[in-house]
Amino acid sequence: xxxxxxxxxxxxxxxxxxxxxxxxxTPEFIAERVAAGTVVVPANINHKNLIPCGIGRELxxxxxxxxxxxxxxxxxxxxxxKLAIAxxxxxxxxxxxxxxxxxxxxRQAMLEQSPAPLGTVPVxxxxxxxxNSDFAKxxxxxxxxxxxxxxxxxxxxxxxxLRQYVPLALKRKLGIVSRGGAxxxxxxxxxxxxxxxxxxxxxILEICRKYDVTLSLGDGLxxxxxxxxxxxxxxxxxxxxxxxxxxxxxxxxxxMVEGPGHVPLDQxxxxxxxxxxxxxxxxFYILGPVVIDCAPGYDHFVAGMGGMMGAYYGAxxxxxxxxxxxxxxxxxxxxxxxxxxxxxxxxxADVALHKPGCRERxxxxxxxxxxxxxxxxxxxxxxxxxxxxxxxxxxEESSAPNQHGSEYCxxxxxxxxxxxxxxxxxxxxxx
Amino acid sequence: xxxxxxxxxxxxxxxxxxxxxxxxxTPEFIAERVAAGTVVVPANINHKNLIPCGIGRELxxxxxxxxxxxxxxxxxxxxxxKLAIAxxxxxxxxxxxxxxxxxxxxRQAMLEQSPAPLGTVPVxxxxxxxxNSDFAKxxxxxxxxxxxxxxxxxxxxxxxxLRQYVPLALKRKLGIVSRGGAxxxxxxxxxxxxxxxxxxxxxILEICRKYDVTLSLGDGLxxxxxxxxxxxxxxxxxxxxxxxxxxxxxxxxxxMVEGPGHVPLDQxxxxxxxxxxxxxxxxFYILGPVVIDCAPGYDHFVAGMGGMMGAYYGAxxxxxxxxxxxxxxxxxxxxxxxxxxxxxxxxxADVALHKPGCRERxxxxxxxxxxxxxxxxxxxxxxxxxxxxxxxxxxEESSAPNQHGSEYCxxxxxxxxxxxxxxxxxxxxxx
Numbered sequence: 001x002x003x004x005x006x007x008x009x010x011x012x013x014x015x016x017x018x019x020x021x022x023x024x025x026t027p028e029f030i031a032e033r034v035a036a037g038t039v040v041v042p043a044n045i046n047h048k049n050l051i052p053c054g055i056g057r058e059l060x061x062x063x064x065x066x067x068x069x070x071x072x073x074x075x076x077x078x079x080x081x082k083l084a085i086a087x088x089x090x091x092x093x094x095x096x097x098x099x100x101x102x103x104x105x106x107r108q109a110m111l112e113q114s115p116a117p118l119g120t121v122p123v124x125x126x127x128x129x130x131x132n133s134d135f136a137k138x139x140x141x142x143x144x145x146x147x148x149x150x151x152x153x154x155x156x157x158x159x160x161x162l163r164q165y166v167p168l169a170l171k172r173k174l175g176i177v178s179r180g181g182a183x184x185x186x187x188x189x190x191x192x193x194x195x196x197x198x199x200x201x202x203x204i205l206e207i208c209r210k211y212d213v214t215l216s217l218g219d220g221l222x223x224x225x226x227x228x229x230x231x232x233x234x235x236x237x238x239x240x241x242x243x244x245x246x247x248x249x250x251x252x253x254x255x256m257v258e259g260p261g262h263v264p265l266d267q268x269x270x271x272x273x274x275x276x277x278x279x280x281x282x283x284f285y286i287l288g289p290v291v292i293d294c295a296p297g298y299d300h301f302v303a304g305m306g307g308m309m310g311a312y313y314g315a316x317x318x319x320x321x322x323x324x325x326x327x328x329x330x331x332x333x334x335x336x337x338x339x340x341x342x343x344x345x346x347x348x349a350d351v352a353l354h355k356p357g358c359r360e361r362x363x364x365x366x367x368x369x370x371x372x373x374x375x376x377x378x379x380x381x382x383x384x385x386x387x388x389x390x391x392x393x394x395x396e397e398s399s400a401p402n403q404h405g406s407e408y409c410x411x412x413x414x415x416x417x418x419x420x421x422x423x424x425x426x427x428x429x430x431x
Numbered sequence: 432x433x434x435x436x437x438x439x440x441x442x443x444x445x446x447x448x449x450x451x452x453x454x455x456x457t458p459e460f461i462a463e464r465v466a467a468g469t470v471v472v473p474a475n476i477n478h479k480n481l482i483p484c485g486i487g488r489e490l491x492x493x494x495x496x497x498x499x500x501x502x503x504x505x506x507x508x509x510x511x512x513k514l515a516i517a518x519x520x521x522x523x524x525x526x527x528x529x530x531x532x533x534x535x536x537x538r539q540a541m542l543e544q545s546p547a548p549l550g551t552v553p554v555x556x557x558x559x560x561x562x563n564s565d566f567a568k569x570x571x572x573x574x575x576x577x578x579x580x581x582x583x584x585x586x587x588x589x590x591x592x593l594r595q596y597v598p599l600a601l602k603r604k605l606g607i608v609s610r611g612g613a614x615x616x617x618x619x620x621x622x623x624x625x626x627x628x629x630x631x632x633x634x635i636l637e638i639c640r641k642y643d644v645t646l647s648l649g650d651g652l653x654x655x656x657x658x659x660x661x662x663x664x665x666x667x668x669x670x671x672x673x674x675x676x677x678x679x680x681x682x683x684x685x686x687m688v689e690g691p692g693h694v695p696l697d698q699x700x701x702x703x704x705x706x707x708x709x710x711x712x713x714x715f716y717i718l719g720p721v722v723i724d725c726a727p728g729y730d731h732f733v734a735g736m737g738g739m740m741g742a743y744y745g746a747x748x749x750x751x752x753x754x755x756x757x758x759x760x761x762x763x764x765x766x767x768x769x770x771x772x773x774x775x776x777x778x779x780a781d782v783a784l785h786k787p788g789c790r791e792r793x794x795x796x797x798x799x800x801x802x803x804x805x806x807x808x809x810x811x812x813x814x815x816x817x818x819x820x821x822x823x824x825x826x827e828e829s830s831a832p833n834q835h836g837s838e839y840c841x842x843x844x845x846x847x848x849x850x851x852x853x854x855x856x857x858x859x860x861x862x
Contacts, residue, residue, distance in 0.1 A: 070829075070841055070842060070843055070844045070847070071844035071845075071846055071847070072829040072830050072831045072841045072844040073825070073828060073829040073830070073831075073841045073844075074828075099843065099844070099846075099847045100844075124847070127846075127847070132846070166856075169853075170853075170856060170857050173794070173797050173798065173801060174797055174800065174801050174850065174853070175801070175849075175850070175853030175854070175856065175857060176849055176852070176853045176856070177849045177850065177853070178849060179843055179847050179848075179849045181849065182849035182852035182853055182856075183847070183849075183852065185852075185853075185856060186852050186855070186856055189856060189859070224797075224800075224849075224850075225793065225794075225797035225800070226782065226790065226793045226794070226797070227793075227794050227797060264779075264782050264783050264790075265739070265743060265779055265780065265782070265783035266743075266783035266784070266785075291739075291779040291782070291783070292775060292778050292779050292782055292793055293792075293793035293794075293796050293797050293800075294778070294792045294793050294796045294811055294812060294813055295771070295774075295775050295778075295812060295813045295814070296796075296808060296809075296812050296818040296821075296822075297812065297814055297817040297818040297820075297821050298771060298772070298775060298813070298814065298817070301732050301735065301772060301775060302775055302779070304732065304736070305735070305736050305739055305775075305776070305779060308696070308722075308736055309740075312696060312697075323821060324821055324825055324842070325842075326800065326808075326840070327818065327821045327822040327825055327840060327842075328821065328822055328824070328825020328826065328828075328829070328840045328841040328842055329825060329828075329829065329840075329841045329842045330842075331824075331825075331828060340726070340729060341729070341732060343726075344723060344726050344729060344732060344733055344736075345736070347723050347725070347726075348695075348696055348722040348723050348733070348736060349696065351657065351695050351696070351722070351723055352695050352696035352697035352722070353697070354697075359657065359695075361724075361725045362656065362657045362658075362723055362724035362725050363604070363656075363657070363658050363724075365724050365725045365727075366604050366605055366655075366656035366657070366658060366724050367604065369605065369655075369656070369724075369757065370604060370605050370606070377727060377757075378727075380725055381725060381726060381727050381728065382725055382726045382729070383726070383728055383729065386728040386729070387727040387728040387758065389728075390727075390728050390754060390755055390758045390759065391758040391759055393759070393762075394504070394755055394758055394759020394760060394762075395759065397504060397505075397759075397760075397762060398501075398503040398504040398759070398760065399503050399504070400503045400504075409757070409758055409759045409760075410501060410503045410504045410759040410760045411501060411755070411756075411758075411759055411760045411761075412501055412530065412610055413501045413502035413503040413504075413530070413531075414502075415502055415530075415558075415563070416501070416502070416530045416555070416558070416610050416614075417610075418606075418607055418608045418609060418610045418612065418613035418614075418655075419605065419606070419608065419655075421607070421613035421614065421616075421617050422600075422601075422605070422606030422607045422608070422613055422616075423606070424617070425597070425601060425606065425607070425613075425616060425617055425620060426601050426606055428620070
C-alpha cells in the first residue's frame with residue numbers, strides 16, 4: 001500500500017509520524033492531506049535509509065537540488081561530493097538527472113548515500129540506453145520498473161505534453177526548453193504518434209503504486225523566457241496535468257505537479273493559483289521561476305527571488321537553480337550557492353506565511369547579534385562557513401584585531417557601531 | 432533656483448530634459464512630478480561633471496551603492512576602485528559614508544570621478560571632526576555648508592528621530608541600528624535636548640535651496656531585525672519624516688524619504704503604501720529590506736529579494752546591501768556583487784511594472800539564447816564578465832571543445848540540448 005492508501009484507511013505510518021514531528025503538526029493533520037493528495041510523502045518502499053519528508057503548500061517550503069552528470073561533464077566521484085554538499089546545506093530532496101554514462105550505478109550510490117528522497121527523470125535513462133528514436137512501451141516500462149525497484153522516491157514523467165500542444169510551443173521565442181519535453185516532442189512529430197508516457201500511463205501507475213513512487217508530473221512546455229510565459233502551450237499542458245493528478249489519486253498514487261520556468265514577477269501569483277485550481281491543490285513543484293532573462297551567472301539569485309514569491313503564493317517545493325544555469329553543468333561550489341539561495345527563498349516565504357517553527361531562527365540570530373556573540377551568529381547562519389569566512393576576510397583586510405570576540409565589525413568600527421551604542425543606551429535605561 | 436523651483440515655473444532645464452530622454456518620457460512628464468515632489472533630480476549646482484538621474488516611483492527603479500572607509504578599514508585608493516566598479520556595474524547613485532580619516536579629500540576625489548549623483552551623511556563628518564558629544568548648531572551647519580559647496584547632490588539628515596521616540600526604540604530586540612540614529616539618540620538622552628538636526632532644519636533647508644542639495648530624510652529608527660519591523664518607533668519617525676517632506680516642498684527643496692531595513696515579506700507592501708500616504712508620495716529610498724535575519728554572507732541576495740518587492744510596491748530607489756553586511760566593510764568584490772544583485776532586483780520589478788524600455792533587454796538575450804549567440808548573451812548580461820567566466824569554467828571542467836561558438840552547453844551536451852532540438856523542430860515546421 002502507498003502512503004496515500006494507508007492515510008485513506010486512517011493508518012498513521014511511521015513516515016507520516018516523522019513528517020508530523022518535523023513540521024510541528026499532528027499526525028492527523030498530515031495524514032488527512034496525504035489522503036486527499038494535497039501533501040505527498042515520497043517514500044519508495046525500497047529506499048532503506050530514507051528520512052521521509054512531506055511536501056505540500058501548508059508545510060515548510062521544500063527545496064530540491066538537481067545533480068547528475070552530462071555526456072560532457074562530471075564523474076561519479078564529483079557527483080558524490082555534490083550530493084554531500086547539497087545535503088549539508090539543507091536540500092530536502094535531490095534529483096539525479098544524469099544523462100552521461102553509468103546512470104544506474106550513480107543512482108545506486110546516491111540512494112545509498114542519501115537519506116533525502118531521490119527523484120529521477122526516467123526519459124534520460126531511456127534515451128541514454130536506447131537512443132532518442134525508440135520510445136517503445138516495453139522499453140519505457142522496463143526502465144521505470146528498474147528505477148522503482150532500485151528505490152527511487154519520485155519520478156518526473158512528461159505525460160502531459162500531448163502531440164496537439166507541440167505546434168503551440170513552436171510559435172514561441174524559445175520553443176521547448178525542457179529536455180524531456182523537447183525529446184518527446186521531436187519523437188511525436190517524427191512518428192506522428194501520441195506521447196508514449198501518456199499512452200502508458202496506466203502501466204506507469206501500476207508500478208508507482210507497487211513501490212510507492214510519487215509521480216512528479218513534468219511540465220515539458222514550461223516557458224524558457226519571459227516572452228513565452230503564461231502562454232497557450234503552458235496552460236494547455238497544465239490542464240492535462242490536472243487530469244493526470246486525478247488519475248493518480250484514483251489509483252492511490254501520490255502526485256505532485258511541476259511548474260515554470262521563466263515568469264515575470266507580476267504573473268507569479270496567477271500561475272500559482274491556476275495550478276491549485278486546475279490540479280486539485282496537488283503540491284506544486286516549481287523551477288524558479290526565473291523573473292528576468294538577462295542575468296546569466298546569477299540565476300540562482302534570479303530564480304530564488306521568483307521562488308520566494310512562488311512559495312509565498314502557494315508552491316510547495318522549489319527546484320534550485322545554480323549560478324551555472326544557462327551556462328554549463330554546475331560544479332560543487334555552484335551546488336552550494338544554489339542550495340543556500342533557495343534555502344533563503346524558502347525561509348523568507350515560510351517566515352512571511354507564519355509557518356510554525358520558522359521565525360525562531362531569525363529571532364535567535366538577532367539576539368546573538370545584539371550580544372556580539374559571533375559564534376552563535378555563525379552557528380545560526382544558513383551557510384555558517386561562508387559567514388565566518390567573510391568576517392575573517394574583513395578583519396584581515398582591516399587594522400582590527402583578528403579575532404571573533406570583538407564587540408564591533410569593520411563596517412563601523414567601535415566608535416560608530418550602532419549596536420554598541422544601543423546596548424549602552426539600553427543599559428543606562430535610556431536616561 | 433532648485434530643479435523643483437524651475438519646474439514649478441514651467442522651465443524645462445537641461446537636467447530635466449536629460450532625465451526625460453533616459454526614461455523614455457516627455458520632459459513635461461518629468462517636470463510635473465519634480466514640481467510636485469514625487470520625482471527628485473539630485474543635481475548640486477557645483478557637481479560639474481554630473482549626469483543627472485531622476486528618482487521616483489514611476490521612473491526606472493534606481494540603485495545606490497554605499498562606499499567609504501571606516502576607522503578600521505580601507506584607504507583612498509581602495510575607495511577609488513570601489514567607485515569605479517560600482518559605476519561599471521550600473522549604480523545610479525553612490526554615497527560616501529566614510530567615517531575614517533581624510534573624509535573631505537575622499538569626497539572630493541569621488542565627486543571628480545563620479546558622473547552619478549553623490550550622497551553623504553554629514554553626521555559622520557561632524558562626529559569624525561568634533562567627536563560624538565558636540566552637536567552645536569554652528570558645527571552642524573558649517574559641515575553641511577562645506578559639503579554643499581563642494582558639490583554633494585544629496586544628504587541624509589536624521590531629523591525625524593525626535594527625542595520622544597528614543598524610549599520606543601529601546602524596547603526593541605536590536606534597538607537603534609542606524610549609525611546616525613544611534614549617535615543622535617545617545618546625544619539627546621545624555622544632553623536631554625531635542626534632535627539638533629530637527630532644531631536646525633530651517634537653516635539646513637536654506638543651504639540645500641542655495642546649492643540644490645536634495646534632502647534624503649534618514650530613518651534613524653529603521654528596524655534592524657524582523658522582530659522590530661513595523662513597530663511604533665518606526666512609524667512614529669515616519670510621521671515626522673512626512674511633516675519634514677512638506678517643509679522641504681514649501682522651501683523649494685527636493686526631498687526623498689529613507690526606509691527600512693529588516694522587514695518580513697508579508698509587511699513590505701504595507702510599508703511602501705504607508706510611506707506614500709504619510710509622505711505625499713515622496714520618492715522612497717529603501718535599504719533592502721532584508722527579509723530574513725539568518726543568512727549573513729548572503730545579505731545582498733536577502734535584501735535584493737526584499738528590494739525587488741519594495742520597488743514593485745512603489746519604492747523609487749534601492750540602497751544596495753553587500754555580502755559583507757553584518758560582517759564587515761565591503762571590499763571591491765563585495766561592491767560588485769551588491770550592485771549586480773540590486774540591478775537584478777530593480778530590473779525584475781521594472782519588468783513586472785511594464786516600465787518603458789525595460790523588457791527589451793530580456794527579449795534580446797532570449798533571442799541570442801535561441802541562436803546560441805554566446806557573445807551577444809554576454810554583452811546583454813548584467814555582469815558580462817562573470818557570465819563569460821562561468822561558461823569558460825564549465826567548458827574547462829568538461830570534455831567539450833573550449834570555445835564559445837558551440838551550439839550547446841555542458842549542462843546537457845549536444846544530444847540532450849532542448850534549444851537545439853527545438854530549433855530543429857521549428858525548422859522542420861513541426862512536421
